[in-house]
Amino acid sequence: MRHSKSFYIKNYLNYAIILVVLIVFTVLSLTGSAKLSTLLLLEKIAISVILSVSLCMVVGFLGELSLGHAGFMCAGAFLGGKASALLEPVLGNGILTLVISMLVGGFIAALFGVIIGLPALRLRGDYLAIVTLAFGEIIRSLVMNAPTSWFGGTLGLPTPKFNSKYLFIVAFLMVLACLAVTQNLIRSKHGRAIASIRDNEIAARASGVDVTKYKLFVFTVSAFFAGIAGVLYSYTQTRVQSVNFDYNYSIEILVMVVLGGLGSINGSIIAAVLITFLDVELQTLLPGDLAVLQDLFYALILIVIVIYKNAPGLKSFRERYNLRKLLIGRFAAAADAQSSTDSVSGKEEE
């Protein structure tokens, strides 16, 4: 891989864009000209971005399907939320409480990540997917049925509120942190080891990659950030309810990752922004049973994209009508081949 100048710019462009958005909205928020609903939307977008980037690590780079991402988020939301509720009388309702509870939520979710990573060492593919799904449901069921004094039972856990004018700043900083960790991990030698497990586990093992260690590691890091997203989520709600973390939510995160293109971090970010924005906007546009049109739309996206990208019969069609080539021309295609992010689809196209 050649490290040309454009390569570096491309790597840091996403940080720059996020920072610009952050600064613009911080100024708007400080001058009081940003609407609260806009800030809430930003928080939601930041949470989705963290979730999709962290899931992208497991699905896109490690190549294992996790259907329990909402479960990690649930663990983070409830245990971190509980921590913040306990800390609030002692430390007040400030940034310190938020940071500590985020760490608590993140680490507890990471612990669950280790627990779920352990079976992942013995299982692959469909089996692992069903085990992650099962884990997510177990976490949710435990939280929902724990004594009411712990997590509030079915009513939900009341959590303290952070100043809603500034919460999105914390959320955006967490997005940057998540991005930095993921991106640097993927581009390091560890990242290449992880991608090699995805492409061929036996070959990776034979080349001396410690498959066990890396699988566990990816699950843990991914769960850590999902936990942090959970704590942030708990701060946007008056009461955190476990119903919201069912496996449909895991699938929604998966849709973001797939829509963005498996193995593309920037793609996951864009898809997360797009889907969250649509979610919030459509909620007001489509009342009642019509809201399900959105699910229908997601389902169709998922099916069409995956078949289009992966069907062996469509390979020649894909090569002839490559969207990127048509849009940007030959130059971009050449640059792309050089700085290949080796996505699942990218493999066949090059």
Added chain:
Amino acid sequence: MDFLSALINGLSSGGTYAIIALGYTMVYGIAKMLNFAHGDVIMVGGYTMFLTLMALGHPLVALAAATVFCVILGVTIERLAYRPLRGASPLAVLITAIGVSFLLQSLAQIIFGSSPKMLVQLQISGGITLGALSIDYSTLLTLAVTAVVMVVLSLFVKYSKTGRAMVAVSEDRDAALLMGVNTNAIIAITFAIGSALAAIAGYLMLCKAPSLSNTMGAMPGIKAFTAAVIGGIGSIPGAMLGGILLGVVESISYSVPALAPFTDAVEFSILILVLLVRPSGILGKMRREKV
């Protein structure tokens, strides 16, 4: 006596799980994919029964209509969504199957609304009493149907030409193709059988609890897959064993007050335990991954 009646209830719900699990295990064994939409085929069968009952009014006619419709649906799904992906990465196939499951659920909600429909015509009430023990007719029906399905399916796979072809495809698809087996047709037949079983399972579920909603198949579907995995995927007796085991565990855990709210957690923990101890399931064959 409480334990005994919990056991019998467990056998009955386990029977339903087993029939659903058979659909999963056959498709998994032959097409090597987890048909995530299998549970939702049950739901579609339920709505077909609902519509036929409104029009014609006889439960058995409804069951027949549902079976036919499910078979058509299952084969169509296989043709449109799964066949184009044959040979693609398993992850892609799995994600597509999840998409199909979502598609069916949301379509059903758009067409029929989210409020559950009651199919009281299907409900079988009453039962027989043996001393202090009472057994519902629906339980007896489920057990009988489960036994018949298992015997017929085992015989079919063992002695019919199509059944032997199924075994061949599940052992080695390429070799079967070279021996003149039409693998695409065999896979389509497998989906047809699985979907017909899903319709029967839906009927049995509605006999016991006649409430029909667009998510009715989702949880039983996941649990039945769990059962198929516990029993050993790809094995017909394994699916039966896993289904009945899961049903009994569910029912017993439900009858213990301290465990009752955590029933789902208990069931899924069993899956994880079994997979940790024996990754190929109780009756599954160990398969060595080849380079």
